[in-house]
Amino acid sequence: MLDLVIEARKASLAPGMDVRRILPFRLRRMVGPFIFMDHAGPVDLQPPISHDMDVLPHPHIGLSTVSYLFGGQVTHRDSLGVEQIIRPGEVNWMTAGSGIAHSERFEDPATLAGGELEMIQTWVALPEKDEESAPSFENYKPEQLPVFTETGVWMRLIAGDAYGLRNGVKTHSPLFYLHVVLEKGARFGLPKEHSERGVYVAKGSIEVSHRTYTVGQMLVFNIGADPMIVAKEPTTLMLLGGEPVGERYIWWNFVSSRKERIEQAKADWKEGRILLPPTDNLEYVPLPADRSKPAGGPSPQALS
Template identity: 85%
Template sequence: MLDIVIEARKASIGPGMDVRRILPFRLRRMVGPFIFMDHAGPVAVQPEQTHAMDVLPHPHIGLSTVSYLFGGQVTHRDSLGVQQVIRPGEVNWMTAGSGIAHSERFEDPKALAGGSLEMIQTWVALPEKDEEAAPAFNNYKPGQLPIFTDTGVWMRLIAGNAFGLQSNVKTHSPLFYLHVALDKGAHFGLPKEHAERGIYIAKGSVEVSGNTYTVGQMLVFTKGADPVILAKESATLMLLGGEPLGERFIWWNFVSSRKERIEQAKADWKAGRILLPPTDNAEFVPLPEDRSRPAGSPAPQALS
């Protein structure tokens, strides 16, 4: 059965860049190991505004960031020295582990023309044994990701396993992450092999058990539920979930099973102990100092 419906909230991560924030949600912090989800775009800006949208170098610990584009392109740079342009259908999977800094730059004005930029950002929490793993980065091309098609259904398995398919994307815990496109009237379901499962509606609308749900809503289902998803119109869905990892603390861009580790990460960033990208080190995002927030409230996150 349907456990909860999460309504995306508007969040601003910079001039001209408002996003729909889905996770974390106060009544549902995680779905499987997924602890953060933003939907940015479609975004259209004037060429002279492009630089203002850039996400400056900022740090992460204890998680993997996952970038997936529907349109446009973004340039990633990180403290490992990686520079990678990500394009639609590719996956940037960056494991922060013990600590990494990266930036995301919108350097091609043509990629923003006509509202073409649209992207999904998720964070995947790491199992405790991997929270201090060495940082790593991988880019996967569309041809490396399994595709399934049926009447009115197109599906790309971004990561994990689902419906008998297995992705080659390296993960640290059992999960699944899918991009699904449905024609009007098409039916779809949820993979049964995972304990926690959610559907985010990126475009269009769907019907589940006689109720209609639309853009910006995430439907999270109880274990064992086997819903039928009917596309009321052409729809784009992101399905995700997996095995729960236990409680995680999140503050700004830091995720950990231990509060004291987040405090250490704050101090490390403030003191410059987390290195900046060697090819993008002239500016960075300072540690937030928001004293107006109640104790325990998370600071605003960067896009990824």
Template identity: 85%
Template sequence: MLDIVIEARKAALAPGMDVRRILPFRQRRMVGPFIFMDHAGPVTMEPALTQNMDVLPHPHIGLSTVSYLFGGQVTHRDSLGVEQIIRPGEVNWMTAGSGIAHSERFEDPAALAGGNLEMIQTWVALPEKDEEAAPAFENYKPEQLPIYTDTGIWMRLIAGDAYGLRNDVKTHSPLFYLHVVLTKGAKFTLPREHPERGIYVAKGSIEVAGRTYTVGQMLVFNKTAEPVILAKEDTTLMLLGGEPLGERFIWWNFVSSRKERIQQAKADWKEGRILLPPTDNAEFVPLPTDKSKPAGGPAPQALS
């Protein structure tokens, strides 16, 4: 039935920018191929301080980052020369593969007005055969993402397949990722076609098997579970999961099936072999000092 309930931990990225960090979790490092999940916002900040929130150019390998906004906007720039303003309801899928660097900047003060900025970011680990793929970035507009509605239920398929929905977002392994909005009293069940499935409560609360779960909690279910999810109030959920990929190592912003590849990525960033974004190359995040135990590492760079 219910494998585990993950409680989000608070992480401070910058002055005024706190996030709820859901994955990785010590007792459950991945759900399907998803190895990282942050929930940022709603953010309220004085316009003069917005520059403090910028995430400077930094590197990734072995994963895809998926940025999805509820409100506000973020400007993405990467070493491929892509410059993309990320807006609510879009899917921004960056595949790091063999190595990419990017930044995320909050350049429109109006996008932060009234606590409007709110986003979910996940990292999807790549299958071993794709870990060294060429880097890529794709932006998908809301009209490219199918929507399903029923009484009290609205859902948008961000990527993969579930509930008979599919879209053209390019993925590298079987998975599903959905934005779900429920009105009070609505009921639904999880998709059955994937062995690992998680529900993250972004807003509101739900009841499962007589227990109530609230904002910041993720419920992870095994492949045989068929839970009934009841919205206790108007609620927003993120559903995700898929086929597990096997063990992955994570250190800072690097993910790989091989420890030695993580060490190579450290050296590549330190020596400048991962290029900076051509239109955002005046500053960058230096390689953290590695004070970790063998299985640990610095906290991942969120919003990246």
């Protein structure tokens, strides 16, 4: 049975960089361990391209960020000293743990002017035992990620396990995350091995139980539901979910099972105790005004 349909909301990360924000949602803060989801692009800007597009160094705690590109490229730099150009089809998994800062720079003007840049970023809440783990960053190439095809269906396992597929992407709790492309008329079912499951329509449209759903909508299904998804046209889906990790508080870029830990993270960033990327340390995002407490729900100023 369909539990909920989430309509993406418009949010702005920077001038010219508007995103569709799917999670968190007021009626559904998480799907499995996934607590945040943004869909950026396609971005098509005319020269000159402003430096204001860049996402400046900013902090995270208590989560893993997962960056996945459909097109274009982004340069990631973090406080571990990692500098990585993120390209389409790769999985870039940054575990913040006890605290990390990173930036995302759009340093190839051609991809912005050509309408190529399009990306999905999710945050995965860490289990309590891993919330204070050491920060890390891993880049996985497309050839490390299994692909399955059948008539009218192509899918890549980004992380976790589903449909009998597994890969080497290191995760901290049971989950699944897939990129699925369907031809018109293709029929597709959800994985059954996870208790919470969401389907996000990134391109095209689908029919489920005689109703049509389009770009920017996420369908969340109850345990035991076995829906049949039919592509109404060439369609791209992102499937995600897994097992719940428990209640989490989210404020700005901080996620934790404890309110007081978020307060500590605020102080740490304000006082400079979370290091900036060594090769990108001349500017940063200051701590926002405290308009909401962690218990009051997500801050509208969340960054990737």
